[in-house]
Ligand SMILES: Cc1ncc(C[n+]2csc(CCOP(=O)(O)OP(=O)(O)O)c2C)c(N)n1
C-alpha cells in the first residue's frame with residue numbers, strides 16, 4: 001500500500017474542525033472523543049475500511065460501529081467527508097437539533113449508514129459481536145465471494161468498563177471472531193476525570209485472558225496506527241487495538257482533560273485550536289483539496305463493490321442471497337397444516353413446549369433463523385433439530401450457546417438483526433429479562449425484529465421460588481415502546497405468536513411462556529387471532545354482565561370462572577389478550593366489539609402486578625376488577641401457589657358477584 005503521509009493530517013483536522021464547530025453551534029455535545037480519535041479514524045476510513053458511500057446498504061460492506069456513541073460527531077464527519085448523501089453539511093450545522101439526522105447520539109433509524117444506535121456505553125461493542133457472528137455465519141453459508149467483511153468498532157474507556165463488556169468479549173473470544181477489531185480510545189479520561197479515579201484494571205490482560213489478540217499504538221502516529229491495524233487484520237483472534245490518544249487533541253488549553261469530554265470548547269478556545277491545528281477555514285467549510293482527498297477514500301470501496309456485484313451476478317444463489325439479506329421470509333410451507341393439526345388434536349402442553357414445536361417447523365423452513373439460549377436450552381426449549389450448534393469450528397451452525405450472558409446474548413442478537421440476513425431468537429427465564437432489559441430497549445428503539453423467548457413466566461414455575469418468579473416483568477416490558485409482548489394461552493396461540501414474531505420487520509417480540517402444562521383452548525385455526533392482539537375466546541351464554549380479560553396461563557382460569565358465573569345466570573365473556581400492543585393497534589370498531597363500552601364489568605386476570613390493567617378495566621364510568629399478584633411469590637408447587645395467591649375460580653367468583661351487586 002502506498003500512503004500519502006502529507007495529506008492525512010489535514011484530513012484528520014477536517015474531522016476535528018467539524019466536531020468542534022458543530023458542538024459549538026449546538027452549544028452541546030462531545031468534542032473530545034472525535035478530536036482524539038480523528039487520526040485513527042482517518043487512517044481506518046481512508047486505507048482499511050471497505051465501504052461505498054453510494055451504497056450504504058451494500059451487503060458485503062465492512063461494518064463500522066461507533067460504540068462510544070457520545071462521540072457522534074466523529075461518525076457524522078466521516079460520513080459527510082467521505083461522500084455519503086447524508087448527512088449533508090446542513091445536517092451537520094443542525095447537529096442535535098430536532099429534524100436533523102445528526103442526533104445527539106448516532107441513531108440507526110435516522111441515517112442509513114449508521115449501523116447501530118449507540119450511546120448506552122458498552123452495548124455498541126456488544127452488538128458488534130453479533131455483527132461478527134452474522135458475518136461468519138453468512139460466509140459459511142454463501143462463501144467468500146458473497147460474504148467477506150470485517151466489523152470495526154471504536155470504543156472508549158466507558159465501553160470497556162461496563163459489565164456487559166465482559167460478557168461480550170468472552171463470547172467473541174470463545175467464538176474466535178477474528179474479523180472483529182475493536183479500536184479502543186485509550187485516553188485515560190472519562191467524565192469525572194482521570195480513569196485513575198475509578199479503575200486500576202489491566203484491560204489488556206483481561207482481553208488476552210478471554211482469547212483476544214491485543215496490540216497498542218500511538219493513536220496520533222499514522223505509521224504506528226497502520227502497523228497495529230495490519231497486525232490486527234493478520235491475527236486470527238478478535239483484536240483489541242489500544243490507541244493511545246489525547247482527548248480533545250488540538251485544543252491547546254483543554255486537551256488531555258475531561259473538560260473536552262462533553263462541553264463546547266468555547267469560541268476563544270476553538271479559535272486557538274484552529275491556530276494550533278493550522279486550520280484557517282471558517283466553521284463548516286472544508287477546503288476543496290481536503291474534501292477531494294476525503295471523497296477519494298470512497299473509491300476503493302466503489303471498486304470493491306463493483307467487483308462484488310459481478311460475483312453476485314454470476315452466483316447461482318444470487319436471488320436467494322438477495323432475498324435473505326433484504327429480510328424477505330420464504331413461504332412458510334407446512335405451517336397452515338401445522339396449525340390446523342393443533343386445532344384438531346388439542347394438545348395439552350406447556351407453552352414453552354408449544355414454542356419448541358412451532359420452532360421445529362419454522363426453523364426448518366426459515367434458514368435465517370438462528371437460535372440460542374443463555375444456558376437454559378433445556379428449559380427454554382429453543383433448540384430444534386434444524387439448528388445445529390454454531391461454533392468456532394462450524395459457523396454454519398444455527399444455534400448459539402450464549403452461556404450465562406443474558407445481556408451479552410441480547411446485545412449480540414441486536415447486532416445480528418442489524419447486520420441482516422439472520423433472524424435471531426434467544427432464550428432465558430422471564431425474570432432475567434431484567435438482566436438484558438437495556439438491550440431489549442435497544443431492540444425496540446433500533447426497530448429490529450429480534451425474538452426473545454422467555455419462559456417460566458409466573459409463579460406457575462413453582463418451586464424455584466420468588467427469585468425466579470416474574471411478577472412485575474410483563475407490565476414493565478409492556479411499558480417499552482415498540483416491543484410486542486406476547487403471552488399465548490395454548491399451543492395454537494403459541495404458534496400464532498411465533499408466526500407474528502418472525503413476520504415483524506421493524507420491532508422486536510418477546511414471548512412469555514409457561515413452564516407448566518396448559519390445556520388447549522382454541523379449536524379453530526382458520527384465522528391468526530393473535531394478530532388482533534385480543535379476541536373473544538368464549539362468548540357469554542346468559543346475558544353478558546362480565547368480560548374477563550386474561551393472558552397466558554390465566555385464560556384457562558378465566559374460562560373456569562366464566563362457567564361458574566354462568567351457573568349463577570351471569571353471562572361472562574372471556575377475552576384472550578396475548579398481545580396488548582397489537583390490540584391497541586386495532587381499529588376502534590374491533591376494540592369496541594371485543595370490549596364494548598357500557599355497563600359491563602371488566603375483570604383482568606394475570607399472574608403478575610395489576611398496575612396497568614386499569615387501562616382495559618376502568619372505563620366508561622365503570623371501575624373494574626384486577627386480579628393479579630402485587631407481591632413477590634413463594635417457593636412451592638405451582639398448584640399450591642395459584643391457590644395460595646387466589647388464582648382459583650372459588651376465590652375469584654365471589655369477588656365478581658360482590659362487585660356486580662354493589
Ligand atoms: C450506560 C451508560 N452510562 C453512562 C453514560 C454517560 N456517559 C457518557 S460518556 C461517559 C464517559 C465515557 O468515558 P469514555 O468512554 O472514556 O469517553 P471519553 O471521555 O474518553 O470520550 C459517560 C459516563 C452512558 N452514555 N451510558
Ligand SMILES: [Mg+2]
Nearest residue numbers: 157187189190
Ligand atoms: Mg476515555
